[in-house]
Amino acid sequence: MLAEMVGTTRSRVSSFMNKFRKLGSGVYVFASNSQRHDKPGRLPRYQEARKRDHLYIVVGAVRHARKPIPSPNPRWLTIPERGLFTGIAIFGAVGTGKTSCCMYPFAEQLIANQAHDRAKRIGGLVLEVKGDFCTKVHGILKQSKREAGNTLPHHAPVPPANVTVLITT
Ligand SMILES: Nc1ncnc2c1ncn2[C@@H]1O[C@H](COP(=O)(O)OP(=O)(O)OP(=O)(O)O)[C@@H](O)[C@H]1O
Ligand SMILES: [Mg+2]
Numbered sequence: 733m734l735a736e737m738v739g740t741t742r743s744r745v746s747s748f749m750n751k752f753r754k755l756g757s758g759v760y761v762f763a764s765n766s767q768r769h770d771k772p773g774r775l776p777r778y779q780e781a782r783k784r785d786h787l788y789i790v791v792g793a794v795r796h797a798r799k800p801i802p803s804p805n806p807r808w809l810t811i812p813e814r815g816l817f818t819g820i821a822i823f824g825a826v827g828t829g830k831t832s833c834c835m836y837p838f839a840e841q842l843i844a845n846q847a848h849d850r851a852k853r854i855g856g857l858v859l860e861v862k863g864d865f866c867t868k869v870h871g872i873l874k875q876s877k878r879e880a881g882n883t884l885p886h887h888a889p890v891p892p893a894n895v896t897v898l899i900t901t
Contacts, residue, residue, distance in 0.1 A: 772802030781844035782876065787813040787854075789841045791834075835865060840872050847876040 775793055788810045795803040811820070820838075824830045846852040858869050873879065 771804055773804045773806055775806045775808065778808070781841040782847055784845060787816065787845050789816065789838050791838075831865065836868060836872075839869055840875075843869075843872050843878065844876045847878055853878070 778790070781789075790808050790810050792809045793806055794809045795801075795806045797803075822830045822834045842854050842856065845854055858866055860866055
């Protein structure tokens with residue numbers, strides 16, 4: 733009937749319809765695949781540690797939960813205050829960035845937190861064997877306009893519970 737309506741043969745209409753179906757399914761596959769790749773979203777603005785009104789540290793960013801691809805709604809990965817009292821262990825092979833990617837940024841954030849308020853800012857004790865981390869901490873303290881205290885040897889007595897302890901190797 734369609735062949736008669738458009739003035740052609742039945743086999744031509746059937747061949748056209750087959751091609752159309754293949755094209756249609758191709759378009760469908762393309763459309764369903766393209767839906768899987770979400771448009772990359774933007775991370776919320778990074779809050780400077782000295783401007784934070786409560787204590788937490790930013791460890792990194794959370795993007796796609798299972799794949800190394802962009803996420804439509806990335807967010808900062810943080811450790812809240814209650815997670816900072818029980819200790820953090822950083823594992824990694826030699827030279828993989830434990831100190832530069834964790835110890836330094838964590839120390840910067842802890843030292844900068846409420847740095848302007850003598851009553852609220854965080855006290856700390858740094859224990860280390862190499863010596864370079866203490867030098868770095870002196871620099872971070874200066875940056876936050878805080879005075880550096882004494883650097884104690886690694887066999888110092890156990891510190892009181894209200895003091896942040898940074899131990900590095
Ligand atoms: N993500 C990175 N990209 C580029 N360079 C890096 C990265 N992470 C660390 N580095 C560089 O690698 C070197 C070793 O880093 P770092 O001292 O932080 O490692 P580590 O794991 O603390 O080493 P160690 O086991 O000796 O204490 C440094 O020069 C640092 O600048
Ligand atoms: Mg190190």
